[in-house]
Amino acid sequence: MRADWPELSDLLLDTDPLxxxxxxxxxxxxxxxxxxxxxxxxARIVRGIPGGDVLDPAFVDGILVRSHCELQRLSFEFRNxxxxxxxxxxxxxxxxxxxxxxxxRIVDIGCGMGFVLRWLAAHARLGSDIELLGCDFxxxxxGHAQSLAKEEMLACEFRxxxxxxxxxxxxxxxxxxxxxHFRGDSLTEFFKSQASVEPYALLHCDIKASWAAxxxxxxxxxxxxxxxxxxxxxxxxxxxxHPRDVLLNAARTGGRPLKYAFFDGRPSLLPILRSLNTLVGxxxxxxxxxxxxxxxxxPRLEAFE
Amino acid sequence: xxxxxxxxxxxxxxxxxxxxxxxxxxGRNPRIFMWHYYRAAFGRGAAFAAVTVLAFSVVAVGLVxxxxxxxxxxxxxxxxxxxxxxxxxxTLTLIALGLYLIGSFDFGVLASVLVLGPFTLLxxxxxxxxxxxxxxxxxxxxxxxxSLAAGVVMWNFERLLDVGSPPWRGLEGxxxxx
Ligand SMILES: C[S@@+](CC[C@H](N)C(=O)[O-])C[C@H]1O[C@@H](n2cnc3c(N)ncnc32)[C@H](O)[C@@H]1O
Numbered sequence: 001m002r003a004d005w006p007e008l009s010d011l012l013l014d015t016d017p018l019x020x021x022x023x024x025x026x027x028x029x030x031x032x033x034x035x036x037x038x039x040x041x042x043a044r045i046v047r048g049i050p051g052g053d054v055l056d057p058a059f060v061d062g063i064l065v066r067s068h069c070e071l072q073r074l075s076f077e078f079r080n081x082x083x084x085x086x087x088x089x090x091x092x093x094x095x096x097x098x099x100x101x102x103x104x105r106i107v108d109i110g111c112g113m114g115f116v117l118r119w120l121a122a123h124a125r126l127g128s129d130i131e132l133l134g135c136d137f138x139x140x141x142x143g144h145a146q147s148l149a150k151e152e153m154l155a156c157e158f159r160x161x162x163x164x165x166x167x168x169x170x171x172x173x174x175x176x177x178x179x180x181h182f183r184g185d186s187l188t189e190f191f192k193s194q195a196s197v198e199p200y201a202l203l204h205c206d207i208k209a210s211w212a213a214x215x216x217x218x219x220x221x222x223x224x225x226x227x228x229x230x231x232x233x234x235x236x237x238x239x240x241x242h243p244r245d246v247l248l249n250a251a252r253t254g255g256r257p258l259k260y261a262f263f264d265g266r267p268s269l270l271p272i273l274r275s276l277n278t279l280v281g282x283x284x285x286x287x288x289x290x291x292x293x294x295x296x297x298x299p300r301l302e303a304f305e
Numbered sequence: 306x307x308x309x310x311x312x313x314x315x316x317x318x319x320x321x322x323x324x325x326x327x328x329x330x331x332g333r334n335p336r337i338f339m340w341h342y343y344r345a346a347f348g349r350g351a352a353f354a355a356v357t358v359l360a361f362s363v364v365a366v367g368l369v370x371x372x373x374x375x376x377x378x379x380x381x382x383x384x385x386x387x388x389x390x391x392x393x394x395x396t397l398t399l400i401a402l403g404l405y406l407i408g409s410f411d412f413g414v415l416a417s418v419l420v421l422g423p424f425t426l427l428x429x430x431x432x433x434x435x436x437x438x439x440x441x442x443x444x445x446x447x448x449x450x451x452s453l454a455a456g457v458v459m460w461n462f463e464r465l466l467d468v469g470s471p472p473w474r475g476l477e478g479x480x481x482x483x
Pocket of ligand 1: 068071072075109110111112113114115135136137138161162163164175176177178181
């Protein structure tokens, strides 16, 4: 596997970011891309998808939904809700002091079936002045996120939407396992789009690039997942994880005027001990308050630049 | 009659089956509040393991009663080998599980990364190698076959639990409460 290989899930879903219309995915185009990269395992998965020239969208959705169920299980085991909350709660406390705008809106970019926001709504008791909004291009995933939230009476909202073109003020953008989907110019664009909305902060949690990441990811995807696409993309995600400098560079190029730093981003001898890290972007005016607010976690946060 | 060893082996198989019940259910239900769902899953695994242990116990009693002299002693020797190997594996797993459940955030994740994840992959191999070792060192053919049969059944515990279980729960087409 190589970092320039595309993730299969990204090839199987094609959404127009402006109209949000789902475009048909042509089998021969997907196969050509896979062939170009020599992605044989992915090609086998695609061969198993019914449909003629166009891949059957309902079948693709089934694969994606099952993969997200399994991904949720992994997110739960790795305590991704708690992981984000460690930084989110102090951030919210700072925002409550520094802005009178209500509600304070937190948007999860590429929320999938919305695990993180549903977990926060269920366990974090963030308060009624906080609005949790998850956005994703995939209507099937969002449909499940909405019905799951409703069924468990969780105070969070989900929308089929481009997270960067919402018609409402966004105070905090967050994401889990999403940034490695963007590369090159689109990575810079990812930060530019967020900065243009003028949020107070960004929290992007993803796999930390290291020699151990693909091995650990392979192990956990073999142990915890069944769906071939989930296994394939899970390991590829770790191979595609951005090295810290690439990510910081893109953020600082596209995402000004926010300042950026990594939480848990330092290279360590035993990378398995901290296999995920969070890129934090913050407005200069609340930077030092935020650092104070995270208290004992501050040593794990690098200097903002 | 030494019943401690067979009892230990039964308990180990029971624990393993219970945890298989959990694993077979995990990743299929996207809800947040999962207590009821996982309780049922543990129960399913436990019931399955209990029936299996019972079946093996009945066969063992039958073999001892009807088989040649020395059958009990040879079964006991093989069971002792299995208890040592599976006991060590289970002890480490349960310590890690305890750490995951009651430890701090970092310890929990560490328990997962270092033990719970890798041990899920090692489990079938440990079961099979344990069974093969016990079979190879057995003093009677009956104990050899019995050890291998136990290994094969345990190896397939999770797969058997998967059979007939709805693949994805809590989604369209399944509106039952977890
Ligand atoms: C890996 S998946 C999401 C994983 C999810 N956050 C989780 O932890 O389970 C990435 C998702 O990002 C979505 N996506 C990418 N760009 C987006 C954007 N600008 N707005 C909303 N969703 C986006 C895609 O539709 C895709 O479903």
